[in-house]
Amino acid sequence: MAGRTLYDKLWDDHLVKSRDDGSALLYIDRHLLHEVTSPQAFEGLRIAGRQPWRINANLATPDHNVPTTLNERNAGIEGIVDPVSRIQVQTLDDNCDEFGITQYAMGDVRQGIVHVVGPEQGATLPGMTVVCGDSHTATHGAFGALAHGIGTSEVEHVLASQCLVAKKMKNMRVRVEGKLGRGVTAKDIVLAVIGEIGTAGGTGCAIEFAGTALEDLSMEGRMTICNMAIEAGARVGLVAVDNTTIDYIRGKPGAPKGADWDAAVNYWHTLHSDVDAVFDHEVILDAAAIEPQVTWGTSPEMVAPVGASVPDPDQEADATRADGIRRALQYMGLSAGQALTSIQLDRVFIGSCTNSRIEDLREAAAVVKGRKVAETIKEAIVVPGSGLVKQQAEAEGLDKIFIEAGLQWREPGCSMCLAMNADRLGEGEHCASTSNRNFEGRQGFGGRTHLVSPAMAAAAAVTGYFVDVRELMGDAA
Amino acid sequence: MKALTVHQGLVAPLDRANVDTDMIIPKQFLKSIKRTGFGKNLFDELRYLDVGEADQDCSGRPLNPDFVLNQPRYKDVSILLARQNFGCGSSREHAPWALEDYGFRCVIAPSFADIFYNNCFKNGLLPIVLSEQQVDDLFAACQTEEGFNLTVDLERQVVVTPGGDELSFEIDPFRKECLLKGLDEIGLTLQEEDTIRAFENKHQKKFPWLFQELA
Numbered sequence: 081m082a083g084r085t086l087y088d089k090l091w092d093d094h095l096v097k098s099r100d101d102g103s104a105l106l107y108i109d110r111h112l113l114h115e116v117t118s119p120q121a122f123e124g125l126r127i128a129g130r131q132p133w134r135i136n137a138n139l140a141t142p143d144h145n146v147p148t149t150l151n152e153r154n155a156g157i158e159g160i161v162d163p164v165s166r167i168q169v170q171t172l173d174d175n176c177d178e179f180g181i182t183q184y185a186m187g188d189v190r191q192g193i194v195h196v197v198g199p200e201q202g203a204t205l206p207g208m209t210v211v212c213g214d215s216h217t218a219t220h221g222a223f224g225a226l227a228h229g230i231g232t233s234e235v236e237h238v239l240a241s242q243c244l245v246a247k248k249m250k251n252m253r254v255r256v257e258g259k260l261g262r263g264v265t266a267k268d269i270v271l272a273v274i275g276e277i278g279t280a281g282g283t284g285c286a287i288e289f290a291g292t293a294l295e296d297l298s299m300e301g302r303m304t305i306c307n308m309a310i311e312a313g314a315r316v317g318l319v320a321v322d323n324t325t326i327d328y329i330r331g332k333p334g335a336p337k338g339a340d341w342d343a344a345v346n347y348w349h350t351l352h353s354d355v356d357a358v359f360d361h362e363v364i365l366d367a368a369a370i371e372p373q374v375t376w377g378t379s380p381e382m383v384a385p386v387g388a389s390v391p392d393p394d395q396e397a398d399a400t401r402a403d404g405i406r407r408a409l410q411y412m413g414l415s416a417g418q419a420l421t422s423i424q425l426d427r428v429f430i431g432s433c434t435n436s437r438i439e440d441l442r443e444a445a446a447v448v449k450g451r452k453v454a455e456t457i458k459e460a461i462v463v464p465g466s467g468l469v470k471q472q473a474e475a476e477g478l479d480k481i482f483i484e485a486g487l488q489w490r491e492p493g494c495s496m497c498l499a500m501n502a503d504r505l506g507e508g509e510h511c512a513s514t515s516n517r518n519f520e521g522r523q524g525f526g527g528r529t530h531l532v533s534p535a536m537a538a539a540a541a542v543t544g545y546f547v548d549v550r551e552l553m554g555d556a557a
Numbered sequence: 558m559k560a561l562t563v564h565q566g567l568v569a570p571l572d573r574a575n576v577d578t579d580m581i582i583p584k585q586f587l588k589s590i591k592r593t594g595f596g597k598n599l600f601d602e603l604r605y606l607d608v609g610e611a612d613q614d615c616s617g618r619p620l621n622p623d624f625v626l627n628q629p630r631y632k633d634v635s636i637l638l639a640r641q642n643f644g645c646g647s648s649r650e651h652a653p654w655a656l657e658d659y660g661f662r663c664v665i666a667p668s669f670a671d672i673f674y675n676n677c678f679k680n681g682l683l684p685i686v687l688s689e690q691q692v693d694d695l696f697a698a699c700q701t702e703e704g705f706n707l708t709v710d711l712e713r714q715v716v717v718t719p720g721g722d723e724l725s726f727e728i729d730p731f732r733k734e735c736l737l738k739g740l741d742e743i744g745l746t747l748q749e750e751d752t753i754r755a756f757e758n759k760h761q762k763k764f765p766w767l768f769q770e771l772a
Contacts, residue, residue, distance in 0.1 A: 099731065105752075107757065123592075167588075205766070207767075214647075214648055229648035231653075233742070236743065241747055280641065283668065379575050407573065498647075499584060
């Protein structure tokens with residue numbers, strides 16, 4: 081028998097039943113909830129008179145709608161100015177109370193972006209199945225957990241039955257081999273991967289990210305990469321468990337205790353693909369060849385190294401692609417052949433479930449330290465991923481570095497990644513953003529998003545343009 | 558869920574690739590805690606010339622005359638013809654809710670994003686994958702022929718053109734069954750309660766740490 085992939089192992093360990101029609105029931109260990117995709121699911125439970133199957137599998141926190149300014153935050157839910165947002169956050173609060181679900185509510189230091197909070201609390205562990213009504217649930221795959229986004233009907237299904245009706249995905253492996261260059265980060269890896277395979281390149285697949293460059297990454301970096309598996313079309317991103325994973329979990333509130341810890345670690349060490357496992361697709365990238373990336377278009381696959389130029393649709397042979405480029409350039413207000421370094425920025429956003437963890441903030445702070453935000457930048461905001469990330473950053477003095485440089489230091493939440501709260505772009509504004517999607521209107525009506533790493537966003541903040549961050553780094557960096 | 562067996566309807570062509578769920582239903586409308594009423598904001602940024610807000614009366618908003626669904630010939634549309642990777646991005650089920658609320662029962666494209674595809678089936682909306690060539694041909698027919706209709710026969714897994722050509726499509730047997738009968742998937746799963754319970758007990762013995770309480 082051929083060896084099994086990591087995905088195969090996780091699937092096998094959670095398979096409740098294979099049905100004759102090809103569908104399967106998969107057991108769900110952890111269910112994360114936030115305010116946007118859960119209200120209709122709770123309502124469905126109430127209408128059908130059903131109760132959650134296993135309360136302690138669920139963990140909730142509000143993140144998408146929460147304001148990030150201290151003024152608006154101080155008064156809790158009541159203080160949310162937008163009445164529609166306020167009702168949604170209140171509804172999560174009410175539903176968690178009614179059903180007895182653990183919630184890190186506004187005002188709790190553990191509140192934050194659900195994909196930052198889960199790992200930080202040890203609520204995400206290797207070998208788990210983790211689902212959430214949010215496509216960036218792929219993030220948790222960095223721990224060797226089978227994690228993916230689901231729709232609201234499935235949120236209700238998991239609440240009611242602790243299972244999902246699932247179909248096995250294909251196995252894909254993306255190997256990134258070699259050493260990353262200076263100033264090049266996990267975000268650049270994943271943008272380069274998406275540029276290589278396209279936004280539908282991983283459709284129908286679970287992507288395992290592997291190779292020496294992945295092994296060298298911290299858990300924060302691995303989360304950044306798995307987070308954007310969905311931007312390559314894959315619901316699932318995965319990284320094998322190693323000592324980096326286990327060291328990260330040790331001491332977290334939800335980590336196994338006592339004898340359970342040893343048993344868990346033994347099991348976790350089996351969570352990697354067997355050497356003779358067969359993948360349906362494999363892509364190999366040379367880490368040393370990856371440069372800092374900048375997206376120029378309206379899809380994450382529209383990406384290029386910072387030293388490159390905006391492509392010319394007339395040079396594109398495929399008509400649909402050429403049409404896509406033309407549309408994107410028009411929306412973005414860019415011209416074919418224009419250097420990416422000539423794009424002038426209006427705003428900078430450092431945050432989101434992709435890049436709001438402590439390492440991301442350190443990376444950005446190192447670049448802005450001793451510098452000032454360019455005068456042409458209207459606003460540059462740093463939004464930590466959780467209350468605990470914020471606390472840690474403040475303990476390290478990162479908040480002061482940002483504030484002295486002229487960036488704003490905000491309260492945790494999803495913020496300008498999708499602009500459901502008050503943080504958003506104006507029409508036509510260009511933003512250097514550490515988030516995950518540059519779709520039309522994503523960060524505000526008519527807003528123009530460029531996806532970059534935290535270091536590149538920081539460099540853009542202090543220069544006002546895209547600049548190769550390596551030019552701002554000292555020799556010692 | 559509404560059942561779908563045979564559906565005949567007017568087809569509208571949305572000629573762009575990688576239509577994402579932010580485009581199908583922008584974020585400001587996700588603040589609703591209801592499952593209905595999203596149809597008026599379907600494709601909001603393409604459809605209207607102004608910026609839409611949640612809970613707004615849309616009847617007086619300026620329409621974008623260039624947007625396909627605003628053209629009078631597509632007024633009673635129920636089948637959307639789209640390009641590759643339709644529904645990419647966010648997992649928001651508000652996207653199929655908005656399509657369904659607008660009046661769509663089927664979306665035909667050469668490929669769909671996984672989560673969107675899956676979400677459609679929970680809402681009586683049938684996503685149909687046809688080949689690039691077949692989709693190209695349907696675009697051509699739809700654009701030249703006013704009132705272009707298709708018949709979708711789910712039982713037989715075919716799309717029937719006005720000329721009588723039958724284009725067959727694949728679908729999972731489980732999803733097909735649920736959609737044909739309009740079944741409640743949760744109810745079906747809960748019929749397996751004993752099997753789930755037995756699995757859970759075994760799972761807990763093997764991995765007890767997965768069942769500890771969170772603080």
